[in-house]
Amino acid sequence: MTAAPSASEEPLLRVRGLKVHFPIKRGVLFDRTVGHVQAVDGVDLSIARGSTYGLVGESGCGKSTLGRAILRLEEPTAGEVIFDGTDVASLKGEPLRSMRRRMQMVFQDPLGSLDPRQNVESLLSEPLRAHGLGGGTKGIAEKIRGLLDAVGLPSAALRRYPHEFSGGQRQRIGIARAIALEPDLLIADEPVSALDVSVQAQVLNLLEELQERLGLTYLVIAHDLAVVRHISDVVGVMYLGSLVEQAPADDLYEQPLHPYTRALMSAVPVPDPVVEESRERILLAGDLPSPANPPSGCRFHTRCPWRQETRCDDEVPVLRELAPGRLVSCHWAEEIRDGVLQPKSAEEVAALMGVSVRATGAGPIETDALVQGVDEPVERR
């Protein structure tokens, strides 16, 4: 659908070394900062015009914070966000406000992100008035009708309120509002995860149709790997605040290079019993470590089935290009790809990390292995 970005063309969005750290405060009278949650810790990525970048990862990996930091809804701690040649991270006041017109967001929960006391007409005209667009009352009315038409809602919807719509229709309103200002970049944070399965496809198809018609550039943030594969040209995988792998969508899914990507892929259920029975699951030990106190070296080494004696524990891997367009941050990516290194079972990983391995009960070995955990509760806000 979208042509491969030519090397000469400047990407629409370039993020360099972006960090977002949230302070952890303690104390009654004086808010002492006792540490930082490193939600996003040094991310580089670029998105070509007219393409879709999919960002995946599990909850707490920082993918939403990254999306919000690009729009300056969170203040970046460090790094650059270069949007069409301008560093958004350093903008203030009016220039920032007018820049925001060009980058819009679609949120996960369409009911929570629409004012329940505004009808659709008012919801859609608000951004136009705020930015002085649309050319007067008559122009705005015409524009809104066009928007409703573009997202497939009847014009009778104008006088109705968000609660009168179904989830899918609400998400259509959210999308109409986001495209009202004719932005260049649309950041969609979990755009379909609150919707029913049969309705998800409608919204995904709408997003694709709009991209084709309006030449939009998308950053789609989602935890559902199948959704991301369906819609993205390039996919980035995040783990504990950093990108661990980035590749063209089909390449990534055909041959994931990073151990975490491999485990993630193998964990996604496929709606086909034949596939399900023949697939090999790479089960990870334990839970996500706390982003306030990330592991040293490679952040994934505490759960990695391919962890090696050297380098993994103390040397931070950098994102490097293994093949054209394929970036991976793993010291041993080549060896893993070529099958030189073999994975350990989750049980072995747990044992290595110093977690007591319980006495083998009645269950078979492989299922025993999966339930061992390196336990570190995930802090939830």
Added chain:
Amino acid sequence: MTSVLGAPVLEVDDLSVTFQRKGEKPTRAVDGVSFSVAPGETVGLVGESGCGKSVTSLAIMGLLPSRGVKVGGSVRLEGQELIGAGSRKLRSLRGAHMAMVFQDPLSSLNPTVQIGTQVTEVLLEHRDMSKAEAAAEAVALLDRVGIPDPRRRLKEYPHQLSGGMRQRALIAMALACSPRLLIADEPTTALDVTIQAQILELLKELVVDTGTALVMITHDLGVVAGLCDRVHVMYSGKIIETADRHELFAQPRQPYTGGLLASVPRLDAGRGTPITPIRGSARDAIPWAEGCAFAPRCDNAQDDCLTEVSGSVVPLEPDGPGRELRCRHPLQYPTAPSGATALGAAR
């Protein structure tokens, strides 16, 4: 529907649940649902929000409020009738003979009570145990579901556990008295995929080891494909298709089932593989009394789907060996299934 696995643990027959508030029109959330589950069998109830799958499970467990709710039909657990049974009897069965795991582990655990107390509570209530024995058993249970360092965890509170760990603790509580029936209502929906894989693997193992009958309630067709032996697809309060999972995914007959499979992006399908949504939303359903509830969204719908025919609703009829179908114009397949023909199998 009783398989070779033995007498069914759970038999649900013509179950219906009607909600009625004073001065309002009654809503029938579950409408004539019948199915059974044998020991060691995993049965899936699949459907989208509002189809009545969760209300079915609450009705089986006797957890629906008594005011404003009318429950009809029959639910038998190992031959004992549960509908209309007294609250004391239900209480003695719940936890001991049947147990349930809910979607959100944080709101199903008491935040002010230590995990250990919550697990031993079940044991002290239903099994003749001293406190010390119960504590030892609780350690064994947490260990069984894969919680590392269970002795320490017993002293912790729910907020100190991660999401996956909390769900494991809930499963441990559900298993405390080796129930014959376990109902899992979207047990992995709130969890990340890598944790989901761990929990599903655990449930699979438990069914094999203990011979528990498992009712899995989910909207995720991927979870069904990997876990369930038999699948019942629900729409607007009724079962509309029943089949073994292999047949269901290879050749869905109800257009709704086919539509669901065609509308899910698949991990193993390439970029841009078209997905076909089902038009409209579940709100567009018509009452079953007026035809097929799915007809307004169905591409196969004909006139007789939208109108009452001979005064009866579309019946759930046998459709080949082990299959049942509620549809007047089902999806058709070539008689000799050479190669994958169905929507679901097209990759």
